[in-house]
Amino acid sequence: xxxxxxxxxxxxxxEEGTLARWLVKEGDTVSSGDxxxxxxxxxxxxxxxxxxxxxxxxxxxxxxxxxxKVNNVIAILVEEGxxxxxxxxxxxxxAASTGGTAAPTSAxxxxxxxxxxxxxxxxxxxxxDVELKPTxxxxxxxxxxxxxxxxxxxxxLMGEEVAEYQGAYKISQGLLDEFGAKRVIDxxxxxxxxAGIGTGAAFGGLKPIVxxxxxxxxxxxxxxxxxxxxxxxxxxxxxxxxxxxxxGPNGAAARVGAQHSQDYAAWYMxxxxxxxxxxxxxxxxxxxxxxAIRDPNPVIFLENEILYGKSFDxxxxxxxxxxxxxxxxxxxxxxxxxxxxxxxxxxxxxAAEKLAEDGIxxxxxxxxxxxxxxxxxxxxxxxKTNRCVTVEEGWPQGSVGNYISSMIMxxxxxxxxxxxxxxxxxxxxxxxxxxxxKHALVTTDEVVDACKQVTxx
Amino acid sequence: MPPKKKAAAKPNVSAEELLGHYxxxxxxxxxxxxxxxLYGMGLIGGFCHLYIxxxxxxxxxxxxxxxxxxxxxxxxxxxxxxxxxxxxxxxxAELTGREGGFSKGKGGSMHMFSKEKHFYGGHGIVAAQVPLxxxxxxxxxxxxxxxxxxxxxxxxxxxxxxxxxxYNMAELWDLPVVFVIENNQYxxxxxxxxxTKSPSLWERGAAYGIPGEEVDGxxxxxxxEAGERAVAHxxxxxxxxILEVKTxxxxxxxxxxxxxxxxxEEVQKMRDERDPIEQVREMLLxxxxxxxxxxxxxxxxxxxxxxEAAEFSKESPEPALEELWTDIYAEVEA
Numbered sequence: 001x002x003x004x005x006x007x008x009x010x011x012x013x014x015e016e017g018t019l020a021r022w023l024v025k026e027g028d029t030v031s032s033g034d035x036x037x038x039x040x041x042x043x044x045x046x047x048x049x050x051x052x053x054x055x056x057x058x059x060x061x062x063x064x065x066x067x068x069k070v071n072n073v074i075a076i077l078v079e080e081g082x083x084x085x086x087x088x089x090x091x092x093x094x095a096a097s098t099g100g101t102a103a104p105t106s107a108x109x110x111x112x113x114x115x116x117x118x119x120x121x122x123x124x125x126x127x128x129d130v131e132l133k134p135t136x137x138x139x140x141x142x143x144x145x146x147x148x149x150x151x152x153x154x155x156x157l158m159g160e161e162v163a164e165y166q167g168a169y170k171i172s173q174g175l176l177d178e179f180g181a182k183r184v185i186d187x188x189x190x191x192x193x194x195a196g197i198g199t200g201a202a203f204g205g206l207k208p209i210v211x212x213x214x215x216x217x218x219x220x221x222x223x224x225x226x227x228x229x230x231x232x233x234x235x236x237x238x239x240x241x242x243x244x245x246x247x248g249p250n251g252a253a254a255r256v257g258a259q260h261s262q263d264y265a266a267w268y269m270x271x272x273x274x275x276x277x278x279x280x281x282x283x284x285x286x287x288x289x290x291x292a293i294r295d296p297n298p299v300i301f302l303e304n305e306i307l308y309g310k311s312f313d314x315x316x317x318x319x320x321x322x323x324x325x326x327x328x329x330x331x332x333x334x335x336x337x338x339x340x341x342x343x344x345x346x347x348x349x350x351a352a353e354k355l356a357e358d359g360i361x362x363x364x365x366x367x368x369x370x371x372x373x374x375x376x377x378x379x380x381x382x383x384k385t386n387r388c389v390t391v392e393e394g395w396p397q398g399s400v401g402n403y404i405s406s407m408i409m410x411x412x413x414x415x416x417x418x419x420x421x422x423x424x425x426x427x428x429x430x431x432x433x434x435x436x437x438k439h440a441l442v443t444t445d446e447v448v449d450a451c452k453q454v455t456x457x
Numbered sequence: 458m459p460p461k462k463k464a465a466a467k468p469n470v471s472a473e474e475l476l477g478h479y480x481x482x483x484x485x486x487x488x489x490x491x492x493x494x495l496y497g498m499g500l501i502g503g504f505c506h507l508y509i510x511x512x513x514x515x516x517x518x519x520x521x522x523x524x525x526x527x528x529x530x531x532x533x534x535x536x537x538x539x540x541x542x543x544x545x546x547x548x549x550a551e552l553t554g555r556e557g558g559f560s561k562g563k564g565g566s567m568h569m570f571s572k573e574k575h576f577y578g579g580h581g582i583v584a585a586q587v588p589l590x591x592x593x594x595x596x597x598x599x600x601x602x603x604x605x606x607x608x609x610x611x612x613x614x615x616x617x618x619x620x621x622x623x624y625n626m627a628e629l630w631d632l633p634v635v636f637v638i639e640n641n642q643y644x645x646x647x648x649x650x651x652x653t654k655s656p657s658l659w660e661r662g663a664a665y666g667i668p669g670e671e672v673d674g675x676x677x678x679x680x681x682e683a684g685e686r687a688v689a690h691x692x693x694x695x696x697x698x699i700l701e702v703k704t705x706x707x708x709x710x711x712x713x714x715x716x717x718x719x720x721x722e723e724v725q726k727m728r729d730e731r732d733p734i735e736q737v738r739e740m741l742l743x744x745x746x747x748x749x750x751x752x753x754x755x756x757x758x759x760x761x762x763x764x765e766a767a768e769f770s771k772e773s774p775e776p777a778l779e780e781l782w783t784d785i786y787a788e789v790e791a
Binding site for chain 1: 490491493494496497498499502503504509527529558559560561562563564568569570571572577578579580581582585587588589590591592593594595596597599600618619622623625626629707708709712713714715716717721728783784785786787788789790
């Protein structure tokens with residue numbers, strides 16, 4: 001049976017090419033792998049190999065021909081003793097099917113990408129009659145990990161200095177004693193490598209908690225966080241993913257300079273496939289960490305060194321968890337909505353105190369999870385106050401606040417009585433000098449000023 | 458450093474095994490030729506990295522594997538998937554971006570997975586699969602079974618830092634992982650000689666205490682024998698092992714490779730003198746394990762499988778538009 005040789009597409013973008021030279025002539029026998037011709041593409045001159053065996057019955061396109069469209073017949077192979085089919089008698093060249101070329105007829109237009117959070121849920125995190133115990137964020141994180149490690153053998157902790165040193169920031173204090181070296185694992189200083197090993201262990205059915213001594217060092221590992229952990233479920237058509245937690249302190253501590261002070265909230269919040277948590281209080285830290293460890297997806301858990309030592313009430317209950325995508329109204333008010341998360345909450349709450357002295361009642365929302373984000377709670381509040389100020393320590397361009405502003409503009413534009421203001425860190429690398437560092441971060445005064453601006457006071 | 462071992466001159470192999478290797482290698486070769494053809498027709502898009510010439514590597518190592526062993530590799534992954542028993546139809550349909558593909562058309566040539574066959578991808582970032590493979594081995598060790606993970610990477614990947622971060626931890630923790638360096642001599646267009654002065658890639662493991670050896674990757678029996686040594690080392694709990702398998706890729710790095718970095722003669726010489734399939738064919742014929750007619754029948758059978766896969770990959774519909782929004786997050790159990 002005659003075989004048509006078609007003008008091949010030799011690059012992802014090639015539509016036509018020049019048939020520069022034939023290396024075979026009519027009557028030649030070719031077998032699979034023989035070079036038949038040289039073809040000039042938009043990128044380079046390439047050799048074109050035979051796939052099938054046969055005799056070159058006819059060369060249809062002469063060498064030197066320019067602008068030969070992909071999939072045009074350029075030659076015909078025949079078998080021994082077979083005639084070349086008459087022109088036109090052969091089957092039409094197989095047109096590239098819809099697979100390669102057709103644009104999708106209609107795709108859902110607007111991005112509903114971030115996982116949808118449930119409608120605003122204002123139920124409290126614990127019942128009013130529950131006993132409360134003052135706990136530091138540090139203890140809350142340790143307790144959460146210990147409880148989940150007791151509950152599930154597949155959960156383990158790995159990172160630099162997590163075991164014998166008891167954690168660079170003492171978050172894993174006591175875990176080695178209770179769970180042993182099999183489940184609390186000191187790694188060499190090798191973020192890229194151990195983030196990859198942790199992700200592979202998650203593919204293999206375990207539930208790793210990967211501690212970064214700080215998220216600044218996770219930049220060495222971000223390829224595995226995003227390309228390996230976040231995207232595999234999608235790339236595998238749902239067959240396998242990475243049930244794991246990447247955790248550690250994030251953002252500025254104090255006087256540690258430009259390379260140890262970055263806030264990554266906005267970076268990670270952008271990635272489909274990740275869930276992103278940034279707790280403020282000890283109760284947030286405990287309840288959200290337990291939820292993170294149980295979640296079957298990769299979770300970025302952004303802690304803060306300055307908050308580690310702060311004490312908050314944590315409910316004394318058997319299994320305290322906080323669901324993702326549920327913001328908390330930390331302070332109710334009618335005049336302006338302040339939205340923040342993580343350490344940003346300290347400025348937000350301090351500003352609200354000051355504003356109250358001036359008779360401005362701010363409603364302060366603690367987002368807790370950035371992805372999924374509880375946009376409904378923000379919208380309900382903004383529809384009431386008609387004004388919004390966001391607060392974060394990260395940089396201004398492409399900030400979390402930018403996303404919230406655009407979301408409010410699209411969904412509550414008619415309710416706004418003033419533009420949304422984003423209070424952020426300054427657009428500079430973190431300086432070392434104490435006075436400069438203080439100014440590089442967002443300040444309570446800036447939040448107060450922004451709230452006054454949007455309330456026209 | 459352990460001595461380099463040579464494959465036995467007269468390997469102890471049954472006719473049945475030899476025929477099996479022949480069939481599996483031929484399936485990969487014909488499948489890849491067909492994939493190249495479909496790419497030329499515009500049915501396969503983007504990047505498509507063919508495995509032609511390297512068939513003996515995966516077929517030899519799969520012969521040393523047991524049920525439950527895992528494998529992970531780079532973007533040149535079609536051969537690995539066929540060798541571990543994944544359905545050619547599902548692979549080809551993934552290449553054409555169709556619903557019937559292993560990733561429902563969402564992964565493509567470079568990103569396929571099979572939980573059932575313990576194939577963990579299909580990774581597009583050079584060397585990223587190396588720590589992932591060690592992580593899979595970590596999971597097996599943690600669970601206390603004696604399964605082994607084959608972690609494949611190329612001579613190009615061998616220069617990435619994460620490989621050595623992984624070597625260090627794999628040996629430190631005695632992880633049951635076989636690091637398979639598929640040295641096909643060219644990282645895209647850069648020959649090994651132009652990228653490193655250390656002539657032997659497997660010997661770099663010595664810096665971490667990992668034993669290894671060089672293997673003739675055009676000889677399926679030599680690969681299998683070395684694979685068995687590596688697997689035995691890992692299963693015995695002695696930690697990782699490195700195989701540097703010297704092989705050769707006949708085709709370009711991807712489809713749009715003008716191949717100006719090597720001569721046509723070099724490629725032709727390899728094909729004529731070292732071809733892994735021809736070598737087994739010779740053995741079968743000279744050993745009178747099969748006749749020309751027997752081999753023709755196998756050719757025909759393989760051609761039918763590949764044609765069926767190609768047909769399936771054309772007929773399978775494109776994924777539904779709703780698929781755009783699925784598999785981003787796994788459901789949280791209530």
